[in-house]
Every structure is written in C-alpha cells, then in structure tokens.
Amino acid sequence: MRLLCICFLLFVSCKTTYRRIDENSITEAEKQKVYNFGKRILESCKTRQFIQLSEREVTQGLAKLSLDEMQHACDVLDDRNGKFINMTLIEVVDDTYVNNTKIYRYKANFERNDFVNEVRIWLKNDGKFAGIIWRECKDEYIPYK
Secondary structure (H helix, E strand, C coil), X not given: CHHHHHHHHHHHHCCCCCEEECHHHXXXXXXXXXXXXXXXXXXXXXXXXXXXXXXXXXXXXXXXXXXXXXXXXXXXHHHHHCCEEEEEEEEEEEEXXXXXXXXXXXXXXXXXXXXXXXXXXXXXXXXXXXXXXXXCCCCCCCCCX
16 A cells, blocks of 8 residues: 555656746747747648748758648648637747747637647747647647657
8 A cells, every 4th residue: 555655646746747938038029929930830821822941940850841741731720720810829838948949839710710729839949940730729738749
C-alpha cells in the first residue's frame, strides 16, 4: 500500500505544466507581428495567392513547406470550416525551456466553426516563426505532438 501511495505521488508531482505568459508583458509590436503572420497565412486560403515563406521570417523547416502543401492544408480547412473571418488571442504559452519558443493560441472564427477553431503559432526567441497549425480548440493547453 505504501509503495502504491509513493508511486501515485510521483506520478502527480511529475505532471508537466506550462507557464502562461502575461499578455501585458509582451510588446504590442510582437503581438501584432504574430497576429499578422497568422492572418496572412489564413487569408491566403481565401485568395489562393500562396507565397513561399522566406527563411528571413521563418525557420528552415517551415520555409521548406511547399506551395502544394499549403494548397492542400487550405483545401482541408475550407472543406471543414469555410472561409477564415478573424482570430482573437486566447493565451501565450512559455515553451522557452524546451523549444525556445512562445506559443500563441488564438480562437479563430470561420464561416462554419464545425471543426477548427484554434490557431497556434510558434515564435522562436530569435523572432522567426517555427510553426502554425489549426485544430479543434480545447480550453486547457495540450501540447501538439
């Protein structure tokens, strides 16, 4: 019984928690930069005018994303939710200890909000974007794997 209690305490104490960053501690310029990047990517789904991402703005991995891959992602998004309307910042998660990034979580609004209603954008400490995904929104932050 004592061993079971010790195992339970270890399990509970090892649970990973993610620190939220106070939005007021982030500059308006940085918040605007992240918002504009996300909006530009999602707006390109509407216009179908995809622009290759540059390594000046994004990490090497994200710059390798092909225009065909962007087209496919937008096709899936449009089929499930329709056209993008807008997004509102929910929170910023500090992931600097693991991945040297801040994760911006946005509540997104589409013509239909049947599936996707969260947009996550990863911003590296050097100011480059490391990723963007859209997914079903959960109130609690759950890391993307």
